[in-house]
Amino acid sequence: MSHPSPGADPSSILGVATGYMAAKQLFAASEAGVFAALADGPATASELATRAGLPERTARILADTMSGFGLLKREGGRYTNSPATAAYLAGGEDAVDLRPFLAFLDAISYPHWLGFAATTASAEPQPLDFSGDRMQTFMTGVMTYNALHAKMLAENFDFTPFSRILDFGGLSGAFLVEALRTAEKAHGTFVAPGDFLEFTRKALEDAGLADRSDVVESDPLTGEIPDGFDCVLLEHVVHRFDAEQNKALIEKARRAAVPGATLVLLDFFLDEDPEQRAIDALHAGEYLVIDGTVVYPEDEVRGWLTAAGWEPVETRALPGSPRIIIAEAK
Helix, strand or coil: CCCCCCCCCCCCHEEEHHHHHHHHHHHHHHHHHHHHCCCCCCCCHHHHHHHHHCCCHHHHHHHHHHHCCCEEEEEECCEEEEEHHHHCCCCCCCCCCCHHHHHHHHHHHHHHCHHHHHHHHHEEEEECCCCCCCCHHHHHHHHHHHHHHHHHHHHCCCCCCCEEEEEEEECCHHHHHHHHCCCCEEEEEEECCCHHHHHEEEEHHHHHHHHHEEEECCCCCCCCCCCCCCEEEECCCCCHHCCHHHHHHHHHHHHEEEEEEEEEEEEEEECCCCCHHHHHHHHHHHHHHHHHHCCCCCHHHHHHHHHEEEEEEEEEECCCCEEEEEECCC
């Protein structure tokens, strides 16, 4: 009769296996306004139930689970928001409100994952339903997630040395907005297909940056792009294209850059570390099941950069967000 190896602890297995329970309770707590209710101050389960309009039993379950994961603090039978939930899930003024992203995960992403066994067997995405208000839920959620990534990038990468910043092929104007807010003397150019240009123009105008930016309609693969930039941003571009298309995009980015320019390539990557960063691998499954797009190995992406005349100098993880590969134009 075999016995478990000394020190073998099933907790990690069970933590992953029951992860869907935690996610669904987080989605429910967000939708019910639990975190927003605690913005008014600490509350017992009974008080929280009254504020959120929930049965007391439900409020206690949600609050205890969220405290178990560090999203709430429980002391003396009273619950308070953690710094993260106060900022991102309770309507904090200085941070991105992630509630629309959680709504997307609950309504769009989670149902797709119920078919992940079929996707695992076929490596094909599940059918994507955009009927009714699902397209609005999808777009609002994705753009909210992008807004978080843009803020994390601006907080963890210094744009101030640059004078001309190109955002090439991205879908969200939030990245250029955040870059120009930190680089107050820089001029920005956003180049992308026509579908998203009006959203970007509005984002730049709302941020008071219209006079320091240009929005150019051009197909990233076949169209012309301006040149003379000392910083090029490729954000959430790589996972949307195949290998040959990515090589062409990275070569075009190099032609748009002056010698010595900096490239910031933001995306999720598979790595070769002893422990793969979980958020990247999870998004590899998310992109596959949702629409079949690809999270590439970091080494492969670095190879494309080198072949195109970029010298990769650093890979940097952004909190709760993708990683960036920073490269210099040779």
